[in-house]
Amino acid sequence: MPFIPHSQEDKKTMLASIGVKNIEELFDEIPATLKEMDINILPEQISEQELVRLMTQRQPSSNDLCFIGAGAYSHYIPAAVWELTRRGEFYTAYTPYQAEASQGGLQVIYEFQTAIAELMAMEASNASLYDGATALAEAIFMAVRVHRSKKTQIIIPGNIHPKYLEVIKTALKYQNIQLNNISYEKNTGKIDLNSYKQALSSNTAAVVIAQPNFFGSIEDTDQLVNLAHDNNSLVIAQVNPIAMSLIQPPGLWGNNGADISCGEGQPLGIPLAMGGPYFGFMCTKMKHIRQMPGRIVGKTKDNKGTNCYTLTLQTREQHIRRAKATSNICTNQGLMVTAATIFMTLLGTKGMLNIAKQSHANALTLQQELCSIPNTRLVFDAPFFNEFVLEFNSKTNILDALQDFNIQGGFDLSNTHIDFPNNTILICATEQNISTDITRYQQAITSILQRETA
Numbered sequence: 001m002p003f004i005p006h007s008q009e010d011k012k013t014m015l016a017s018i019g020v021k022n023i024e025e026l027f028d029e030i031p032a033t034l035k036e037m038d039i040n041i042l043p044e045q046i047s048e049q050e051l052v053r054l055m056t057q058r059q060p061s062s063n064d065l066c067f068i069g070a071g072a073y074s075h076y077i078p079a080a081v082w083e084l085t086r087r088g089e090f091y092t093a094y095t096p097y098q099a100e101a102s103q104g105g106l107q108v109i110y111e112f113q114t115a116i117a118e119l120m121a122m123e124a125s126n127a128s129l130y131d132g133a134t135a136l137a138e139a140i141f142m143a144v145r146v147h148r149s150k151k152t153q154i155i156i157p158g159n160i161h162p163k164y165l166e167v168i169k170t171a172l173k174y175q176n177i178q179l180n181n182i183s184y185e186k187n188t189g190k191i192d193l194n195s196y197k198q199a200l201s202s203n204t205a206a207v208v209i210a211q212p213n214f215f216g217s218i219e220d221t222d223q224l225v226n227l228a229h230d231n232n233s234l235v236i237a238q239v240n241p242i243a244m245s246l247i248q249p250p251g252l253w254g255n256n257g258a259d260i261s262c263g264e265g266q267p268l269g270i271p272l273a274m275g276g277p278y279f280g281f282m283c284t285k286m287k288h289i290r291q292m293p294g295r296i297v298g299k300t301k302d303n304k305g306t307n308c309y310t311l312t313l314q315t316r317e318q319h320i321r322r323a324k325a326t327s328n329i330c331t332n333q334g335l336m337v338t339a340a341t342i343f344m345t346l347l348g349t350k351g352m353l354n355i356a357k358q359s360h361a362n363a364l365t366l367q368q369e370l371c372s373i374p375n376t377r378l379v380f381d382a383p384f385f386n387e388f389v390l391e392f393n394s395k396t397n398i399l400d401a402l403q404d405f406n407i408q409g410g411f412d413l414s415n416t417h418i419d420f421p422n423n424t425i426l427i428c429a430t431e432q433n434i435s436t437d438i439t440r441y442q443q444a445i446t447s448i449l450q451r452e453t454a
Helices: 010-018 047-056 079-085 102-122 132-146 164-169 193-199 222-228 286-290 335-371 398-403 435-453
Strands: 153-157 178-182 204-211 232-238 260-264 281-285 295-301 305-315 376-378 387-392 424-428
Touching: 079 335, 102 281, 102 295, 102 305, 102 335, 132 153, 132 164, 132 204, 132 232, 132 260, 132 281, 132 286, 153 193, 178 193, 193 222, 193 376, 204 222, 222 232, 335 376, 335 387, 335 424, 335 435, 398 435
Parallel strands: 153 178, 153 204, 204 232, 232 260
Antiparallel strands: 260 281, 295 305, 376 387, 387 424
């Protein structure tokens, strides 16, 4: 309800009209004992996030802890994000083929493009893509188009998301594009520099660099980018958007920055929901903008000088480009983009940075606590953002055992990588995994491992 202030004269007039002397007489049904209650007994105010957590903890069936990352992350989403996103004008709006008919929707997309381009330190962004995996596949197609299909080889490191690699292979199956898979360093999880240098050739259209990579390690991007550009190859950055608030964004990598950046937008206000719906994002340099798939919303002024928005570029096959379209994937996940735009706007630069800092700090604490437990080994010795890999020397299936403690402990890498033994687990922490959660995880692991030696 709106707050409407009243002057003292207003209050006197209203009380007189109902025959009441004062406010105390108006509320005389309230017991005197309540009126005299000491306000100091009330607890200190808490944040919305703390209140939601408190209410969740009071419901035993919702007392699970999640330490799984692997491309989908549990960040706190302010209540206002989806309260606004569910408004009818956003929730039911369809693709704005006629730009003048949906100025509000177009402005949201424009604001998204502005925010994501600033976050990536890139010059231009499109109006989103289907998801992070297909965004990377689209980035590869785009890189080959930039070279007018004269270069057809793409360097893919072994430390990118395995599911993304499956999507790429499917998308490229009937295209004249070759993937050159290179290895990663066994002690750091980062791209093996010697393999990288050897893979670069006159036919290399682009190299893909994940930052952080799938194992959580942070790559030395400057050297990798400069080597690629010296070879006249493009650089495709596949990144975590929250991490880009804290570590160097793609547009600032090396001497000239990455040429294309893409990734999964789920961390930006989209809840974990059994795989989706999520959305992909893509940014590029202005000189490559006409090769970028999807649509771009621009801002201009009408003949009266009023700000207005329009589809500046639309290269989808169902529009004017038809067979010459840059992409056949038509879904741009506009509703998810609306939520992400509100999320980034509400938090702002400082809020996004705080989330990234808290996530890193919690992950660092968790890593230290778990590494102090016997029969636990840190697999990769490298800087990381909010994910790291541990190997547990145990005959027990650690993740199954953690279920008994209502803990989702991480992602078992032995399911996707044959070179990892059982109980090699990718573990993630975000700003939501506070100190009590970390202690609970550490105590659960200790209990599981001690049972074997008892």
